[in-house]
Amino acid sequence: MIKMTEELLNRINELARKSRTEGLTEEEKAEQAELRQQYIKAFRQGFENTMSNVYIMDKDGNKTKVEKKKK
Template identity: 50%
Template sequence: MIDQKMIDRINELARKSREGQLTDDEKKEQQELRQKYIEAYRESMKAQLNSIVLVDEHGNRTKLKPKKPNIPHS
């Protein structure tokens, strides 16, 4: 889970990066923090999508189903 402290650190590293002042260790840390942030965002989005319920005109409730991957025909 991403907390405010991690977001603040991501922003701090982004500012230093724009100024061209990141060390190699800070670049590595920045990439790791970005990856954690992206993973947390994706999990949050999945949870939101999994909670969606469609209601038709008759009041029937249906959970949103995952889209099937497109498989190219040979």
């Protein structure tokens, strides 16, 4: 599991600020893309973990586990 560390978020924000002010080199653009992918992956894992512990209770008190929507 990938963790969203403060260091990761700070670097993402640093690169975003730099891209708005002075632009990024090709290496920095590649790093930014990789960091964004790591962030998205970590967010999705955390969200899925949270949703795996969510139940919906109907008016009769029956609990139903939330399942992934089928496409």
